[in-house]
Amino acid sequence: MANKLGPSSIFSSLLFFSLIIGTTLAARNLNDNVFEWLKKDHRGLPRAVIHVSDLDRSIRFYMQGFGMKLLKRRNFPDRQYRDALIGFGPQNTHFLLELRQRYDSNDVFIGTEFGHFGIATQDIYKTVEKARANGALVIHKPQKVNQTIFAFVEDHDGYKFKLIQRTTSSDPLVEIMLHVQDLNTSLNFYTKALGMKLFERQNNSTGQIVLGTLGYGVNPSKTTILQLEKRKNIPRDDGRDGYSMVYIGTDNVNKSAEAAKLVMKELGGNLIIEPVLFSNINVKLTGFTDPDNWITNMVDNKDYQRGTL
Template sequence: MALSRALHFVFKVGDRSKTATFYRDVLGMKILRHEEFEEGCKATCNGPYDGKWSKTMVGFGPEDDHFAAELTYNYGVGEYRLGNDFLGLTLQSSQAVSNAKRLGWPLTEVGKALYLAEAPGGYRIYLVDKEQPPNDPVQKVCLAVSDLQKSTHYWSSLLGMKVIERHEEKTVLMGFADTQLADLEALMTKENQKILTPLVSLDTPGKATVEVVILADPDAHEICFVGDEAFRQLSQMDPSGNALLDKAMAEDKSDDWFAKHNKQKASA
């Protein structure tokens, strides 16, 4: 049985240029791979859009053993309405704090050696002002839920996550154990839980085809489970990732639009 782990968190972005500056220059993440798609994903990976879109994976190291942010860009959509479900991503890096100060990126001190930096689109990134560890600096992703007991049951008893810490019945820290996609889908069907996308194969041009199952938890957070073996082939670092992203941004010319109108386009 393959070891399960948290791979990505998806951020839909409207301004790729500012977003690239934040993740590359402020946080110090690397462009792990960049992919362009001519039509919408059949598993709605890019949201409810049918047109051209791109996916850029960024992180502090290879996806085999590092958490990554998946930056999804839909051509022609410059802004998204931010909900109250995502509470923040926390990473440990004094270098990121130093980068933010040097580049004039706004920081808010919210605790001892803890800063809040807002990514383009309004996403909260918390920076622990301590030396970046040799392993993955990303510590956790925090989501809001309406019923902590119900959500804990879902994520632990059904998804197989382990409860690591509890804090005064207000927050629960969890990590993944083991699972198999077909078994997971069968369990969710048996338990009458919502399956957004039943087990399906997704193609990426020139790369491996991966199997995914997409679920929705009690608060409708989308959780995508990906087959391990094919994913390891798909997620190999691409040394041309930076160049591919820069080329796509230059050809998009959305920077010119933002500069001319001094605002973001409204979402479709």
């Protein structure tokens, strides 16, 4: 004969299931609130970090070859490197490159995973010649494809720069391109975890997505964009000690980390820096990797504007 549940047992069971449902709904509401907040967060791409073999040489080349400005030089004995901040304008309004040279080694391995940085110019022929005259290797001479004239040059460490003909650009450093394994997963990650807008998809002849252009704002030609390209038939290179990371500004580091954690459970990636205030520079940030182990650091907007990072 089947056991019959008494009133107290039925009540306990109902209470147990109501607690589960309540907890689930509360978690869902919390998740929804985080993602709703993310849509309103003020975000941008302020800086990328790369390692160089000779800091003085890189500074000289980027200034003379591309016309960038040296904004700051620093030395960090406790971290075993020195660096320089360089770009086409001030930190508060322009995308910067942070060049780092290690104390213990001058070797830099870029590999096949990093794609290029993009620089907009009003006279691509003059820019190519200026870069070449200062030591750049011209990989592709200026050519016109789909109404856009572009060229590729390479610096002494092997970093590639795509030079793009444009009549106007508020900040000439306009593009970062990285290779990824699964483009759909990566595009989902950057739109969900980082709140980026997918500006454009490019398909190959079979209809497969091979390139995605993402960023913040409404006009990709007026901001620094991130391009993700599906890795072609080349072996994956995990050296990656050249290109290091990108910074993204946020109004709330803690909420940004919460959103990233939720997306990482679904799509992959790892939290590598819990939200923390670095008291020596008074900057709050958090850091994580995407499904391809590319590193992103989220930094508090107000802290970044102070210029101590």
